Amino acid sequence: MTKSANEILDEIKTTAAEEKQEESHSIDEYLDELNRLVGLEKVKKDVNSLINLVQIRKIREERGISQPAMSLHLVFSGNPGTGKTTVARLLSKIYHEIGLLSKGHLVECDRSSLVGGYVGQTAIKTQDVIQKALGGILFIDEAYSLASSSENDYGQEAINTILKAMEDNRDDLIVIVAGYPALMDNFLNSNPGLESRFNKFIYFDDYDDEQLYEIFMLMADEASLKLDEPAEQYLKEYLKKMYETRSKNFANGRSVRNFFEEVLTAQANRLAPKEDITDEELNTLTYEDFMVGEE
Known part of the structure; x- marks a missing residue:
């Protein structure tokens, strides 16, 4: 018997839901995956503490207990190849399981993804990336490349767009900026808005x-x-x-x-x-x- 368009659509939706369910794991499984990463002992300790803090805040919120405002945006500093993206991806999944993020995905980007070549283009490109990241974590690698003293550079426009999005979507968007330690310090010092929103630092040591x-x-x-x-x-x-x-x-x-x-x-x-x-x-x-x- 030939299936109707609605029946086929329902099957597609069911299959997609089943696949999504298969991809989902418990918090303990994600934490186990985090803790099995090679090295990164200090990172694991810091991330586990951060997750514990978020879990307790979530319980307090559900019980109607007041608590001080807290920024969950992060600075990952360290050399390349130290697992920053891997940890960010696991964190997005864990935050989703906790109920902090609605989707729990990770969107990676760099300067080329955010900055345009002429006036007005940067805000549009940056907004497109932000829209894709809503419900998850926006991971900006080599974020310091956005800060420039040149008048013809549009990196500051991207920074301002991101800062506004962080405020407008503070309940369902987390931003992680990453890069070399010294350059990340310069980046944060380049804008008062960055300093106030990024006050949690996780340092990734070189592997021995x-x-x-x-x-x-x-x-x-x-x-x-x-x-x-x-x-x-x-x-x-x-x-x-x-x-x-x-x-x-x-x-x-x-x-x-x-x-x-x-x-x-x-x-x-x-x-x-x-x-x-x-x-x-x-x-x-x-x-x-x-x-x-x-x-």
Whole structure:
């Protein structure tokens, strides 16, 4: 029997609702995912405390108990590749489960997403991004790039639009600004409105060599790869050197990801000419594959 348009539409809605339900997890599951992240001990402690505070405020609100106003907007400062976006995404989901945010999604953006090239364009672009973020968290990476002393720069227009949206939607929008520590301080000091709204800071330390090793091994495990003994020893020494000689803008997990992909390419180049490749060879990274780090 042919289904009517309404029946088909109802099926689509039901399927979408079921998929959304499958994607949702409990607060404890999200917290467990947060606490299982490599390193970030101080971040985990700060985020768990923040979540506890929000939960208690929510209970007080539901019981009609008065409480002082509090800004939940955050500053994430630290080098690239330290898990800032991952933590922000988990926080958006946790806040949704608590009932603080109606949707619990994360919208990532940077200067190019917000600032236009001529008068009037910036406010429109910024508003479009804000509308997408309503009900969740707006995550602005390298937020300091919005602050400029140039008269021809429209970054300040984006900042003013964001500040107004934070006030107009304070019950269903959280903004997290992120970037290098020193540059974030300059950014917040550039506008009194920013200083007053962003008063909670979470600092993301660089990963040490053992944590970088753990990140690499997690990537390998996810790809069903193992390392032979010489490769494993080389990796530990390589990451120790990487950490000890890191620059002030060290890319942390991103550097490990890039190196991992280079090693995979080296393995592929080593195996591709062979005619009969065993599963063992496919699933093993050798010392030879890691020599890319010496090139």
